[in-house]
Amino acid sequence: MWSTKYGPQIPLFGNKVIGVNFGTLEMHGINRPITWTDLKSTAALGATSITLNDMKDGKSLDWKVGEEIVIAPTTYSGRDAEQRTIKSITAIDSNPVITFDGPLLTKHYAGV
Amino acid sequence: MRAEVGLLTRNVVYRGDPEHSPDNQYGAVIICHSPGDESTVCRIDSVELTMVGQAFILGSYPIHFHMIGTVHQSYVRNNAIHHSFNRAVTIHGIHYLRVQNNVAYHTMGHTIFIEDGIETKNLIENNLILDVRRSWSLLNTDQTPASIWLTNPDNIVRGNHAGGSDRYSYWYDL
Numbered sequence A: 001m002w003s004t005k006y007g008p009q010i011p012l013f014g015n016k017v018i019g020v021n022f023g024t025l026e027m028h029g030i031n032r033p034i035t036w037t038d039l040k041s042t043a044a045l046g047a048t049s050i051t052l053n054d055m056k057d058g059k060s061l062d063w064k065v066g067e068e069i070v071i072a073p074t075t076y077s078g079r080d081a082e083q084r085t086i087k088s089i090t091a092i093d094s095n096p097v098i099t100f101d102g103p104l105l106t107k108h109y110a111g112v
Numbered sequence B: 001m002r003a004e005v006g007l008l009t010r011n012v013v014y015r016g017d018p019e020h021s022p023d024n025q026y027g028a029v030i031i032c033h034s035p036g037d038e039s040t041v042c043r044i045d046s047v048e049l050t051m052v053g054q055a056f057i058l059g060s061y062p063i064h065f066h067m068i069g070t071v072h073q074s075y076v077r078n079n080a081i082h083h084s085f086n087r088a089v090t091i092h093g094i095h096y097l098r099v100q101n102n103v104a105y106h107t108m109g110h111t112i113f114i115e116d117g118i119e120t121k122n123l124i125e126n127n128l129i130l131d132v133r134r135s136w137s138l139l140n141t142d143q144t145p146a147s148i149w150l151t152n153p154d155n156i157v158r159g160n161h162a163g164g165s166d167r168y169s170y171w172y173d174l
Helices: none
Strands: A017-020 A024-028 A036-038 A049-051 A068-071 A082-090 A097-100 B004-007 B012-015 B029-033 B041-045 B047-052 B063-070 B075-077 B080-084 B089-095 B098-100 B103-108 B112-114 B123-125 B128-133 B146-150 B156-158 B168-172
Touching (some): A017 A024, A024 B012, B004 B103, B004 B128, B029 B041, B041 B063
Parallel strands (some): A017 B029, A024 B041, B012 B047, B029 B063, B041 B075, B047 B080, B063 B089, B075 B098, B098 B123, B103 B128, B146 B168
Antiparallel strands (some): A068 B004, A082 A097
């Protein structure tokens, strides 16, 4: 979507917008069975891989090489979430191991 | 306690322009508005929204449900909303909206936002909300942002993970 705040405006909706008024909007991507999960074990500072927790409800992970993930922070700063690109992924039915370029800049804890 | 891991990629992408949006904080938005129960239906599922939201423009949020009333047929689920300049999902004058299984990351201001206090029976379930940042271009309270801002206790909020914010996770402003 391209525009600036100085471009023409639709009343109430503005611009650079999908505006729905007495209508139906359907936006559907391919369903991803798991949109987020958590770690099986702590990922240390400097790690280039993570191990994900047990898959639940018979689901398996369909995340693919080249897709983007984000790992939640467990430091005292909410800004220590880390985004990475999946380089490889294995064992999608049990405890998937995901590797990525760029070592982690903080520890990401998993435990009681 | 376990660090969550969210998927940001979807095959359908709704986004601002990479050349300008990150600099001018003027991203793309979706606004669903018409007066009257069920008068507008918005079903947004498994979409990636990035470079979205328009800083300084009150009401221009990545996904904004506005003054429709009941929206039994609508939902916002399984989406990834990341790098937003103005919230993620706003629910204003809305009942019975389902907001489920979304990943929000790197957003500015209250990220899932129930606006007025009239909103009831909305379902906010199993969302992951990471890296909520303060906004100086929105309401005063967005300078100390919450992952989920709630103004009416008669909404169902369960299974969400608020995993990092510049200030608050859940803020009930009653």
